[in-house]
Amino acid sequence: MHVPLLDLKAQFASIKDDVMHAVADVFETQQFILGPVVEAFEKECATYIGAPYALGVSSGTDALLLALMALGIGPGDEVITTPYTFFATAGSIARTGARPVFVDIDPDTFNMNPALVERALSSRTKAILPVHLFGQCADMDPILALAASRNIPVIEDAAQAIGARYKGRSAGTMGTIGCFSFFPSKNLGGAGDGGLVTTASPDLFHRMKILRVHGMEPKYYHQLIGGNFRLDALQAAVLRAKLPHLDAWHEMRRRNADFYNRAFAQCPEIVTPSVKPDRYMIYNQYVVRVPRRDAVLSALKAANIGVEIYYPVPLHQQRCFAYLGYSKGAFPEAERAAAETLALPIYPELTDAQKHYVAETLLAAVRSG
């Protein structure tokens, strides 16, 4: 049996007609840049997320960059974030000229440990940037309280967490700006790159809207130095066709996670995802800790199962961030997570036979040690 980490063909088969019609409609209009399809998608996304304003952008990375630029973050500033995330989180901070300041993660959820944020604050801290990793929200209340007490904004990296909730609040609506990605492997994935920013602030919305088009308003008059951060109409059309299915896909991922959790309950050496009771997790990834991780990973690969390490090298240990001066051991929980975890296939369309096969193969690989 073959079980890929992600099978986008299975999902496409179920929605092919809707997607192809939506794409064909855009070709008929020949309006490829912004326009009514992008606007309609932004409205539908704002409603889905529960955010007053939403703006389609070119990628999740550009969503983060745009958020930082709109908040005026740049050289001399510091932004507190986690070292255990996709590169774009800290890469975007560095690209503004600001300094990423890392704090270690909570080993249960792999998210920023809020208890460590306060001592990372300085007079130069201009924002806190938590990530809702794997589809589970970070512990936002203490982070928001700390940020409010210092009057600094919070940017949520919700790239893996569209539709995730924390104490009933939706990812991307708790901080000052929420950033989303429609990279094909996210729970809502486009036919290429795409992203979204959300905010409740009309001022920030307006700034981001003009920064998305080179800071231009009106045409050929530039108020700010922005960039080309636009979402394509073709992407918006595909995403609009997929959005009505998103909640059902979340639920299928959650059922798959329940299946794995039950299967692995008999083996205490496999540490299954710890989801806090006040959170609705959308399982963009299902990540477990296992003993002898690299041997287990090889056994799964040899059995034709798609597995991946998210992420093998924490950001403070990346060569490009050597200038930040962090040494090995600076963030022990991030380093331990990088050494002990692996992600299993969790996509909605997994069959029962595939799930059984993955669970049995992992159990056998762990026990054979």
Ligand SMILES: *Cc1c(COP(=O)(O)O)cnc(C)c1O
């Ligand atoms: C995917 C991702 C991004 C970047 O999104 P792109 O659309 O690939 O640019 C940023 N942060 C996190 C946590 C992500 O998972």
